[in-house]
Amino acid sequence: MKVGQPEKFIIDGKRLDGRAVDELRPLKIKAGVLKRADGSAYLEWGGNKVIAACYGPREVHPKHMMRPDRAVLRTYYNMAPFSVIDRKRPGPDRRSQEISLVTRQALEPVVLTNLYPRTAIDIFIEILQAQAGTRCTGITAASVALADAGIPMKSLVPACAAGKVDGEIVLDLFDIEDNFGSADLPVAIIPKTGEVTLLQMDGNLKGDEFERAFKLAVEGCYQVYEKQKEALIEKYGGGD
Amino acid sequence: MEDIISEVERDYIASLIAEGKRIDGRGFDEYRPIEIETGIYQKADGSAKVTMGNTLVAAGVKLIVGEPYSDTPSSGVLTTSAELIPLAAPTFEKGPPSQEAIEVARVIDRVIRESGAVDFDALCITEKEAVWIAFLDLHILDYDGNLFDCGTLAAIAALLNTQMPKYEDEMVIYEEKTGPLPVRDKPMETTFVKIGKGIVLDPNLNEEQVLDARLTIGTNQDGDICAMQKGGPGTFTQEEILELVNKSKEKAKELRKLL
Numbered sequence: 001m002k003v004g005q006p007e008k009f010i011i012d013g014k015r016l017d018g019r020a021v022d023e024l025r026p027l028k029i030k031a032g033v034l035k036r037a038d039g040s041a042y043l044e045w046g047g048n049k050v051i052a053a054c055y056g057p058r059e060v061h062p063k064h065m066m067r068p069d070r071a072v073l074r075t076y077y078n079m080a081p082f083s084v085i086d087r088k089r090p091g092p093d094r095r096s097q098e099i100s101l102v103t104r105q106a107l108e109p110v111v112l113t114n115l116y117p118r119t120a121i122d123i124f125i126e127i128l129q130a131q132a133g134t135r136c137t138g139i140t141a142a143s144v145a146l147a148d149a150g151i152p153m154k155s156l157v158p159a160c161a162a163g164k165v166d167g168e169i170v171l172d173l174f175d176i177e178d179n180f181g182s183a184d185l186p187v188a189i190i191p192k193t194g195e196v197t198l199l200q201m202d203g204n205l206k207g208d209e210f211e212r213a214f215k216l217a218v219e220g221c222y223q224v225y226e227k228q229k230e231a232l233i234e235k236y237g238g239g240d
Numbered sequence: 241m242e243d244i245i246s247e248v249e250r251d252y253i254a255s256l257i258a259e260g261k262r263i264d265g266r267g268f269d270e271y272r273p274i275e276i277e278t279g280i281y282q283k284a285d286g287s288a289k290v291t292m293g294n295t296l297v298a299a300g301v302k303l304i305v306g307e308p309y310s311d312t313p314s315s316g317v318l319t320t321s322a323e324l325i326p327l328a329a330p331t332f333e334k335g336p337p338s339q340e341a342i343e344v345a346r347v348i349d350r351v352i353r354e355s356g357a358v359d360f361d362a363l364c365i366t367e368k369e370a371v372w373i374a375f376l377d378l379h380i381l382d383y384d385g386n387l388f389d390c391g392t393l394a395a396i397a398a399l400l401n402t403q404m405p406k407y408e409d410e411m412v413i414y415e416e417k418t419g420p421l422p423v424r425d426k427p428m429e430t431t432f433v434k435i436g437k438g439i440v441l442d443p444n445l446n447e448e449q450v451l452d453a454r455l456t457i458g459t460n461q462d463g464d465i466c467a468m469q470k471g472g473p474g475t476f477t478q479e480e481i482l483e484l485v486n487k488s489k490e491k492a493k494e495l496r497k498l499l
Contacts, residue, residue, distance in 0.1 A: 003311045094342045101339045101471075108473040185468075195475035199455065201468035202354045210465050210485060218478065 005180040009165035021170045022216060024223055029231035031148045039149025043141045046174055047131025052141035054149040057119035071116035075104040077138055079127040099135045106139050106188040106198035112152040121151060132178035133161050136186050144228050156228045157197055159188035160220030162213040164205060169213045171220050187217040191225045245449045253450050257438035263446055271442045274498055278401040286402025290394040293444060294384035299394035300377050301402045305412055308371040316363020316371045320349035322378040322391060329383040344387045348395055351458030351467035355427035362422040365407060385445040388456045392429040397499060399423050426499060427466055428492035431456040432484050434474060441491060457488035
């Protein structure tokens with residue numbers, strides 16, 4: 001058993017932060033928060049505070065990354081040293097490299113990169129405060145930043161995780177549940193078609209538990225999608 | 241590490257799959273021939289070499305004694321690394337590990353860790369002071385696709401082959417062994433790729449080059465899901481994912497029999 005593990009995660013149907021098992025943490029999204037970036041978004045999702053910026057389409061450096069038939073989409077996920085309790089050493093570690101990779105692959109299916117050959121579209125995700133679920137927070141923010149930059153896309157991409165604590169399937173793990181729980185399943189989708197663009201999992205789930213957690217995470221994505229749309233409508237109007 | 245592939249070849253592979261065929265003649269749910277050798281590198285505490293078709297992965301386990309992490313003071317440590325060395329493919333470059341190499345190592349590490357395959361508590365020597373630290377290094381020697389499944393198989397074979405060195409008077413005596421590394425599960429990973437509308441198991445390099453989306457599913461010997469990783473620029477439908485999860489358990493059983 002790890003140090004600091006709580007005895008129970010769910011007491012009288014409530015989680016340790018007071019939520020129901022299928023309840024998201026409070027989520028606030030603001031589009032267009034940075035002056036210099038072509039597009040940006042700020043998210044507060046529970047205790048996560050994340051800012052994403054999009055630059056491009058712009059010239060590709062280094063040149064060998066250039067593709068003659070499409071734009072290259074590049075994603076950089078980075079945690080601020082002060083974003084976690086034990087100071088994180090600055091710079092990319094193995095975890096953030098992997099998250100950068102899956103973030104790109106979560107967004108690539110919707111970005112119409114073929115419209116901008118020989119260019120780069122760069123997305124920077126900065127985790128200022130982390131309370132678990134930062135890759136989902138980052139993808140959700142990046143998608144709004146891309147829209148704010150006016151990059152043509154088939155859809156927004158919302159992301160949300162489900163997991164298992166005390167043998168129960170719960171939505172949107174926060175840090176205690178993530179650290180000591182028994183499974184974490186982050187998912188991102190294209191809401192109109194229900195197609196899945198991000199799927200990762202660690203922990204232990206029986207077949208039926210996986211199916212329930214997967215469906216719950218997808219439902220969470222649809223709730224996140226509403227917030228993404230609201231943020232864009234708030235900045236640009238429309239939406240009727 | 242992007243290989244250039246011509247549009248003609250891309251169309252050919254995709255149109256074959258649309259007809260229910262694969263470029264190397266396999267069935268959609270069929271692994272390439274697999275061979276496993278263990279205990280081949282004597283300086284390692286455990287080792288294995290696995291071929292899956294033309295993909296060749298060598299795995300070695302080295303044990304040292306060190307301090308435990310402060311949040312798990314009575315647990316041993318496992319560190320998994322993968323190197324995509326330039327020897328294995330013209331597109332691999334020297335230098336620090338690429339994102340792809342990191343992903344391979346982390347996804348293989350994930351299924352070993354989350355399945356509880358290694359009994360970390362049994363690797364404690366003195367709480368808070370000394371535990372066994374196992375380094376699992378995967379060396380890709382020939383890259384013809386599907387490093388996840390081949391690498392996991394090599395990793396588990398090497399862990400099962402590992403003998404614990406003797407630890408006495410704060411010294412590790414590598415020449416003397418005290419018994420096998422405590423391994424209590426044989427987790428496996430199975431990787432599927434979607435090309436057009438078809439989904440095939442165990443992609444070879446050509447298929448990986450043209451894939452739309454990739455899904456790796458790790459299961460333990462009870463069939464529980466312990467790790468997953470979607471990759472590639474495309475998507476899966478929710479139905480496809482649920483179907484692949486079921487299929488994965490059966491395929492993992494086949495792999496486990498080879499150990």
